[in-house]
Amino acid sequence: MKTPGALLEAMRETAPLVQNITNFVSMNVMANVLLAAGASPAMVHAREEAAEFAALASALTINIGTLSPPWVDAMKAAAKTASDAGKPWVLDPVAVGATSYRRQTGAELLALRPGIVRGNASEILALAAEGGAGKGVDSGDTVQTAEAAARAIAGETGGVVAVTGPEDFVTDGARVARVDNGHALMPKVTALGCALTGVVAAFASTAEDPFEATVAALAFYGLAGEKAAARAEGPGSFAVAFLDALATVDGATLDAGARIA
């Protein structure tokens, strides 16, 4: 078993090409977060090229934040290409419970068996068809209430599920971990959850164990948030310091600061 810091260093050495089919709100932040963390992002979502590009990329993320029919086609084709090639793909079911279009698309993507699913508690609950109180992108439920739903999804996909919040919960059906890094300013910056999904994919593309990769990525992300918060005076300066921190935290710092149980 590798430490989170060792997984971070391994990811940075490769600078994996992470393809993201993600919502319009998050694209810029997600690219900057991946660059700062040490990966190489590419936003390629067109039906005409998404699957072809997935064959080149080291990992893929699919985020349902802003859907349209051609994008849903591209998502499915790219997910299949990634799965067939044995590359990790990560599903981010943004606000999946809010509309029937999202519920349907979320279910269709889940059926393609994402290697990892990352969402907030309301999203994981809705994806497991157990309801969920979040109507928008913010979670109205606690992480704890979504633990059973996370296990159920992991049982269905055979993959990893991460429920993120004040304390994150990660399971692959058999193992369980809780990551206590992070800061209250993080949900005050839009798309930091979406961008985290990209970091999870980057770690997963260079680690052997997707469960370990997910846990390490969450600890890294949360620790960078803590470092940034110490220098911030509000959400604006926090977002800036967060990118600086993602580029600064190294393997040793991560191993010293990770709070994983």
Place this chain on the structure above:
Amino acid sequence: MKTPGALLEAMRETAPLVQNITNFVSMNVMANVLLAAGASPAMVHAREEAAEFAALASALTINIGTLSPPWVDAMKAAAKTASDAGKPWVLDPVAVGATSYRRQTGAELLALRPGIVRGNASEILALAAEGGAGKGVDSGDTVQTAEAAARAIAGETGGVVAVTGPEDFVTDGARVARVDNGHALMPKVTALGCALTGVVAAFASTAEDPFEATVAALAFYGLAGEKAAARAEGPGSFAVAFLDALATVDGATLDAGARIA
């Protein structure tokens, strides 16, 4: 009548879910501005779900900055849902005079009677079909030249119209207010006008009087701009400090700093 500060505090207590059908340039900024101000943003614009989501949201904004036929369909459907449910929706007619596609879409949306319209002087003039010298998103006209156009639009919709610029002008046809808060760096950051429209919607969703809500939102926004400018060395650092200021200005600070005539 409530003070601007009381309206700000009331908005924050509810953290209203504001749905935005807005242009690609503004999505991220608008979400961050709404989060910093204390609201809960959601960018939901797909024809397949926009109207369904409008039934969940507390307020809706429609911004014509980057149009396409499926989005125009979604805009109309969402506007009707909001109107039918008695929820405020705010029209932002970005560069409405620049092309025939925008002029037509602007007119069609205006016919659906937005509760509030917010634009710069060139946009309000063009929307009232009185010309306007702005070809792009920047205004080539002064606020004063658009006052009559604003009154005409308010007469047509029965709603509120705000013309923003160095000094903002607000009217509901009967009442008139001028808001003198703001700073010259604000138009040097892209999409701050678009994001303001979201803040107006957030205030309107929790206030009884849309005219008062609009005036309070403009004063709040301009005051945050003044606070930010005091700490900025250019448009980059201004944008960061502005988000911090939106999260920091409270009701008492707003009531002390608002310059409304």
Place this chain on the structure above:
Amino acid sequence: MKTPGALLEAMRETAPLVQNITNFVSMNVMANVLLAAGASPAMVHAREEAAEFAALASALTINIGTLSPPWVDAMKAAAKTASDAGKPWVLDPVAVGATSYRRQTGAELLALRPGIVRGNASEILALAAEGGAGKGVDSGDTVQTAEAAARAIAGETGGVVAVTGPEDFVTDGARVARVDNGHALMPKVTALGCALTGVVAAFASTAEDPFEATVAALAFYGLAGEKAAARAEGPGSFAVAFLDALATVDGATLDAGARIA
């Protein structure tokens, strides 16, 4: 022949309206960069209005970063309008070698003879159909390896080609220049290359000689990067300081700091 500083001041005096058909990742940054530099940006890409708007704009940029069939139609129509009106249009062939859709679209746009092409080495190599090692948006090739490809493209279009990297290379087929301004943090912020394309267009719209305009824009951009890096602690604070620097560098500073050979 005018100095870079004189060209900068001339651009700022006009505040040219630059239309950008660009990818979703870059839109916000590109607009902020153009505003900070002193131009007036407009993101207008819909098939229903792009060509009509091109008749109003002073310059046009076309970036293939996130393609779709209606956008490709709009790109071609807008490029033709700009060409017919004798206005400069600049092609940014983002990741053109990555997929067949990009290769085809890149070739079709090149056939419309852009006045200026700006890309990294891998992109210029791929556009000239000489391969290129970059699979994503980051370059896997050195600027030097793409010099012959740049000359070949310039010979085909009759225009200017710029290969940007640690040291930039510019040619119009006859003349050659190398610009040594810049900083290693610049490729760590997403879309700064895309945004540079907009600045090149702004300079070209107000200069007589597109070759001189391109060289001046690259020196200006790189110098702002150097000033920003002196104040940055990572990619987040660099991006903020960079916008401040773009607004601060004036003609005299540029002439003193430009390193052009």
